Amino acid sequence: MGNISNSQDPIVNTTAAVKRLARAIAVSQGEFSLLLACCQSIARQQQALRLLKELSPVEIQEIQLPPSSETLYTTITNLLGSHQPEALIVKGLESVVAINQLILSTNLMRDELRKQFSFPLVLWVNDDILRKLIWLAPDLKNWAAGTIRFDVSSEQYIERQALIA
Secondary structure: OOOHHHOOOHHHHHHHHHHHHHHHHHHOOOOOEEEEEEOOOHHHHHHHHHHHHHHOOOOEEEEEOOOOOOOHHHHHHHHHOOOOOOEEEEEOHHHOOOHHHHHHHHHHOHHHHHHHOOOEEEEEEOHHHHHHHHHHOHHHHHHOOOEEEOOOOHHHHHHHHHHHO
């Protein structure tokens, strides 16, 4: 009786989440949109990204943040140059040494993201980075259309959030 989004099968959950992310990227074509993809497992992240590239009609570019990154906006603009991708996935936030600084600066520069980027921006995060976004950059977090989770069922997520609260 349960639907596909709260199945206990991790493969079904990943596929459903990838489809949601692909749909969100497609809907946001040509305009800035902030999307959060949350996954604890690097292996599942890689699996989801492979599937996303297969399913999405949109050309998706990926960048890996260097651990020395201090600002998200400047790092992205330096890596992209004048190229505007159809969609951009940013990975590696969990490896950034000065992550709090990066999150705070991104919150301050959020208007520049919207002005300069005319494509959906997907930040690939884990639970720790997601908590930091909520605490350090609530305005930026509120811009996100939602958080698409890749490694827990909806029921498990709700239960975990109730325990944390």
